[in-house]
Amino acid sequence: MDWEDLLSQRGHRITAARRAVMTALESVDVPLAAAEVLEEARTRHPRLGLVTVYRTLDLFQELGLVRRVHREVGCHAYTTASPGHHHAIVCRQCGRAAEFSGCQEIHALIQRAEDETGFQIDGHMLQLSGLCRECARGSE
Amino acid sequence: MDWEDLLSQRGHRITAARRAVMTALESVDVPLAAAEVLEEARTRHPRLGLVTVYRTLDLFQELGLVRRVHREVGCHAYTTASPGHHHAIVCRQCGRAAEFSGCQEIHALIQRAEDETGFQIDGHMLQLSGLCRECARGSE
DNA sequence: TACACTATTGAAAGAGTTTTTCATCAAGAG
DNA sequence: CTCTTGATGAAAAACTCTTTCAATAGTGTA
Numbered sequence: 001m002d003w004e005d006l007l008s009q010r011g012h013r014i015t016a017a018r019r020a021v022m023t024a025l026e027s028v029d030v031p032l033a034a035a036e037v038l039e040e041a042r043t044r045h046p047r048l049g050l051v052t053v054y055r056t057l058d059l060f061q062e063l064g065l066v067r068r069v070h071r072e073v074g075c076h077a078y079t080t081a082s083p084g085h086h087h088a089i090v091c092r093q094c095g096r097a098a099e100f101s102g103c104q105e106i107h108a109l110i111q112r113a114e115d116e117t118g119f120q121i122d123g124h125m126l127q128l129s130g131l132c133r134e135c136a137r138g139s140e
Numbered sequence: 141m142d143w144e145d146l147l148s149q150r151g152h153r154i155t156a157a158r159r160a161v162m163t164a165l166e167s168v169d170v171p172l173a174a175a176e177v178l179e180e181a182r183t184r185h186p187r188l189g190l191v192t193v194y195r196t197l198d199l200f201q202e203l204g205l206v207r208r209v210h211r212e213v214g215c216h217a218y219t220t221a222s223p224g225h226h227h228a229i230v231c232r233q234c235g236r237a238a239e240f241s242g243c244q245e246i247h248a249l250i251q252r253a254e255d256e257t258g259f260q261i262d263g264h265m266l267q268l269s270g271l272c273r274e275c276a277r278g279s280e
Numbered sequence: 281t282a283c284a285c286t287a288t289t290g291a292a293a294g295a296g297t298t299t300t301t302c303a304t305c306a307a308g309a310g
Numbered sequence: 311c312t313c314t315t316g317a318t319g320a321a322a323a324a325c326t327c328t329t330t331c332a333a334t335a336g337t338g339t340a
Contacts, residue, residue: 013307013316034297049319054298070265075215076297089259098257105249106266112245113268117238119229121270125210126246128253130261153287153336174326189290194327216326 001083003065010063020045021056022065022080030095031069031077069097070127091132098132141223143205150203160185161196162205162220170235171209171217171228209237210267231272238272 003022004014024040025032032040038053057078060066067081069088079088079097086099103126110121143162144154164180165172172180178193197218200206207221209228219228219237226239243266250261 008308011316015307015317017318047319050297051299051320052318055317070210070215075210087253089253089257089261091259092263098259100253100256102252103249105252106246109243109245110268112242113227113229113240114270116240117229118273119231119238119268119270120276121229121268123232123269125265125267125269127265128250128259128261129263129265130254130259133258136260148337151287155288155336157289187290190326191291191328192289195288 003060003063006063006065012059016045017048017052018056018059020048021053021060025066025078025080029079029097031079031090031097033076033078037078067099070125071129087126087128089128089130091135092129093131093135096132096134143200143203146203146205152199156185157188157192158196158199160188161193162200165206165218165220169219169237171219171230171237173214173216173218177218207239210265211269227266227268229268229270231275232269233271233275236272236274 001009007014007018020041021037023044024037027040034050034053034057037057038048038050041048041053057066061068061078064081064083066078067086067088068075069077069079069090071077071090082099082101084101085103086101087103089098089100090096103124106124106126110124113119114121141149147154147158160181161177163184164177167180174190174193174197177197178188178190181188181193197206201208201218204221204223206218207226207228208215209217209219209230211217211230219239222239222241224241225243226241227243229238229240230236243264246264246266250264253259254261
């Protein structure tokens with residue numbers, strides 16, 4: 001389903017500001033911080049305000065349309081997300097982000113963690129980092 | 141090894157401020173944000189300043205003595221960390237944090253992600269969430 | 281124990297980032 | 311086309327984090 005359809009279906013309006021934010025995120029494959037989204041989106045919608053960017057990112061995240069990318073230092077960047085459960089991979093050299101799906105492999109780990117800690121685990125946040133194909137090639 | 145020994149060994153000094161910060165983190169099992177560390181630590185070392193808290197948390201994190209806890213919203217909390225590679229589990233009800241070690245299970249997943257995306261993966265950030273024993277008992 | 285050296289500290293000011301408020305605007309149902 | 315109400319953007323406030331610098335206090339040495 002299209003993101004515009006999802007918005008409509010949930011009772012949200014399709015606005016120029018929201019289109020500008022989504023287009024900004026789609027136009028690059030690097031996660032963007034709010035201020036960067038603003039800069040990028042203003043090339044198409046100059047009147048856009050930073051407040052709206054924050055509100056829009058919040059909404060999109062709630063709907064699962066964008067994902068917040070976490071790093072040890074600084075967790076303020078957002079990237080588009082496919083529907084469903086995915087995880088992000090971020091290149092530590094150029095910042096490019098990709099996503100991949102499926103995490104059956106960690107069920108065993110979760111089971112073990114439950115046994116060890118007594119927690120009832122119902123969610124996980126996993127993010128991988130490394131070098132993307134281009135950067136790996138460059139640094140050989 | 142004791143954290144004070146580790147500091148000495150690396151050429152850092154044992155100061156009242158650093159003791160206060162470490163004690164604050166050890167006194168609760170919930171991750172604390174910098175401002176919360178300040179509040180807690182000031183009960184024992186009233187002259188402590190926020191700047192020192194930030195610097196101390198940075199240092200401790202560098203030395204692997206504390207871990208930054210990430211959440212979908214808000215990634216500014218710190219908790220004590222055992223030496224070595226560990227992952228955090230955070231209770232989504234009371235905020236309590238635990239850690240567990242060992243993540244052999246995700247090697248297969250990493251291998252698959254490398255095949256799928258072409259990235260050369262050399263690091264991962266995994267954090268589990270759920271209910272701690274107490275909260276799970278309470279909500280039955 | 282006293283001294284000297286220098287890492288560390290804390291206050292103030294500055295730089296960012298995110299949120300709140302509120303009048304205005306415009307998407308979309310009827 | 312009109313109306314209703316969600317959405318927007320500007321300004322200001324509230325936070326969060328960093329930089330600067332004089333004063334302080336660990337720690338090795340004598």
